[in-house]
Amino acid sequence: MIARSCLLALALAVHASAATVGEYRAFAVQQAKEHVPPSLKNPRSAEFDDSAVKAIPLVGWGEGEGVWMRVDGVVRATNAFNAVVPSRWSAYVTEIDGSLELGILTVGENVVHVGTASKQAVLELERLARERKEQADADAQASLAKAAAAKERDRAAMRGEADRLRAELKSKQDSRAAALELRRVDAIRLQGRRDGHAAVSAMGKARGRLTDADAKKRADAAAAKAGIPQGDVAAYVSGYLSGAAMAKAGQPLTN
Numbered sequence: 001m002i003a004r005s006c007l008l009a010l011a012l013a014v015h016a017s018a019a020t021v022g023e024y025r026a027f028a029v030q031q032a033k034e035h036v037p038p039s040l041k042n043p044r045s046a047e048f049d050d051s052a053v054k055a056i057p058l059v060g061w062g063e064g065e066g067v068w069m070r071v072d073g074v075v076r077a078t079n080a081f082n083a084v085v086p087s088r089w090s091a092y093v094t095e096i097d098g099s100l101e102l103g104i105l106t107v108g109e110n111v112v113h114v115g116t117a118s119k120q121a122v123l124e125l126e127r128l129a130r131e132r133k134e135q136a137d138a139d140a141q142a143s144l145a146k147a148a149a150a151k152e153r154d155r156a157a158m159r160g161e162a163d164r165l166r167a168e169l170k171s172k173q174d175s176r177a178a179a180l181e182l183r184r185v186d187a188i189r190l191q192g193r194r195d196g197h198a199a200v201s202a203m204g205k206a207r208g209r210l211t212d213a214d215a216k217k218r219a220d221a222a223a224a225k226a227g228i229p230q231g232d233v234a235a236y237v238s239g240y241l242s243g244a245a246m247a248k249a250g251q252p253l254t255n
Helices: 004-010 021-035 116-201 204-209 211-226 230-248
Strands: 048-057 069-078 084-096 099-107 110-114
Touching: 004 084, 021 084, 021 110, 021 204, 048 204, 069 099, 116 230, 204 230, 211 230
Parallel strands: none
Antiparallel strands: 048 069, 069 084, 084 099, 099 110
């Protein structure tokens, strides 16, 4: 459909007209009453408000053609729901060789009738419509590309946030695992300390002659007897020697 606003883009030069504004107005109303009703949902219900008719002088677009006048009016008719609704109509009228001629007649933004004076106008309007459509298509493609780029940026941001959360969770899990491991090793070391303190305390006075080498041998043997895993032997032996030293010195066992 051809928008009526495009007609204004065709203006080039102002020419004199012999017809009066009133004649333009009357001619436009007669053309509207003839051609507007067929475009309505219920043509028979059409009622034209003559008091709302306004004539607006425009400019011509070529040599030999007179002043263009746009005449606006209102028609009321029932719609598909039988409700009375107003619609604005506009008629573009010019004077050619002493006679008033209709260019185009629109209701809202829709062209409902093309008159004898509109051949050149319609061709130009169609060209403008094609240009607008091409521009609209280009704008739509650009908008889609922009939306796709924004969507991809959002996805990248979401992936980055997910990676950050996973890394944070892993760090917490690693920290918790490290804490649990440290607690486990401390428990093994404490077991060694208790075993070492108890064994040396049981030696009585002979504990004073206990050498570091003997204590180490006793610690290794105790670890093997207790079934301490190979990876935990060092922690057990360290605790055993600590407990043995405390017992040798006559100190009570402490954690």
